Amino acid sequence: MRTMDFYLSLDIKPIDQRITYKGSVLLIGSCFTEHISDRLAQHRLPVCSNPHGILFNPLSVADSLERYVSGLDYTENDLFLLHELWHSWEHHSRFSDIDKNAALQKMNGALAEAHEVVKKATHVIITLGSSFQYYLKESNQPVANNHRAPGQWFEKRLLETDLIYERLKRSMERIIAINAGVQFIFTISPVRHIRDGVVANNRSKARLLEAVHLLCDTFENAYYFPAYELVIDILRDYRFYDIDFVHPNYMATQYVWEQFVAACIDEPSRQIMSRVAAITTALKHRPRFPNTQAHTQFLKEQAERTKQLLQEYPYLDLEDALRYFNQVGSSIKE
Numbered sequence: 001m002r003t004m005d006f007y008l009s010l011d012i013k014p015i016d017q018r019i020t021y022k023g024s025v026l027l028i029g030s031c032f033t034e035h036i037s038d039r040l041a042q043h044r045l046p047v048c049s050n051p052h053g054i055l056f057n058p059l060s061v062a063d064s065l066e067r068y069v070s071g072l073d074y075t076e077n078d079l080f081l082l083h084e085l086w087h088s089w090e091h092h093s094r095f096s097d098i099d100k101n102a103a104l105q106k107m108n109g110a111l112a113e114a115h116e117v118v119k120k121a122t123h124v125i126i127t128l129g130s131s132f133q134y135y136l137k138e139s140n141q142p143v144a145n146n147h148r149a150p151g152q153w154f155e156k157r158l159l160e161t162d163l164i165y166e167r168l169k170r171s172m173e174r175i176i177a178i179n180a181g182v183q184f185i186f187t188i189s190p191v192r193h194i195r196d197g198v199v200a201n202n203r204s205k206a207r208l209l210e211a212v213h214l215l216c217d218t219f220e221n222a223y224y225f226p227a228y229e230l231v232i233d234i235l236r237d238y239r240f241y242d243i244d245f246v247h248p249n250y251m252a253t254q255y256v257w258e259q260f261v262a263a264c265i266d267e268p269s270r271q272i273m274s275r276v277a278a279i280t281t282a283l284k285h286r287p288r289f290p291n292t293q294a295h296t297q298f299l300k301e302q303a304e305r306t307k308q309l310l311q312e313y314p315y316l317d318l319e320d321a322l323r324y325f326n327q328v329g330s331s332i333k334e
Contacts, residue, residue, distance in 0.1 A: 008233060010226060010229060018266040019123055019266065022315055023122030025045065026117050028051070028055065028065065030054060030128065030191065032127050033049065036125065042280055045269070048113055051110040055129075057133045057134075058128050058131070061168070067090075069175060074090075079104070082148075088107060089141060089147075095110070119179055122183060124184050125186075127186075130196070132157070132159070133159050134155070136153060158200070161214075164211035168211065169215060169218065186212045186216065187224075188205060188212065190252075190256075191247055261273075272316070279321050283325075
């Protein structure tokens, strides 16, 4: 007798070139990028995440990727003063600062890191959020963030699919020119941009989906991971959203993460990940009574586990954990 199915099934084809601990990953895009990068970082996979901060629209993503290739520094001419802070139209507000030089230092520091990473990255993960683009009326410059500037400064446009495709295609070609072995992974954020309206949000997502699939048809080294479909079509229930009915909640992001791991990370790395996660979790542990024999023994055990992992896999980024367990353990003994 056939059992009832309560969910649609989605057969996710694994990527050929999977993420490993010996590779490096550059992530760029919307806030959903942060969910993936945080989990990769928690497992100490080598990542460089959103060097321009969170970016929602494809033009800002494409411009940023090309900037990582060129490595051209930002200057004072790229900044403007608003609400007592220095901002860049190309960056998220986390780079803004009351001091102009401090803002430039943060921007160029992140750019320098991304410039080095993009030349050797095994994977570039691009998450697109919206096809809506804001332009400065005065200069027709596309902006990544409005920094709470007056609304009358901007014109809002829904980008055409062909434009999205062409701009991302150009940025991908420039990366491939300096890094022929790179693998691109595209995702579309399942976060609903509800302030655009439900109908407009769906039009926006549809253009992103079409452009990304055209790119995956064009480039053999481009892969689409269906994060959007996993939330919208498979989970498709408001219990998987936060209280705003817009952002996927922990259960949803965890489900997507598990599917991502299965499709995009190789089996040997997956086996290491569980051991690394146990160490990073222990690293966050703050005991109520640190000066006890039990806690001293806990630190000793964690130090031994970390040392064992580093002996087996010396390329892992766990030296800070080993120093912490040893230093804290020594200070308690004293």
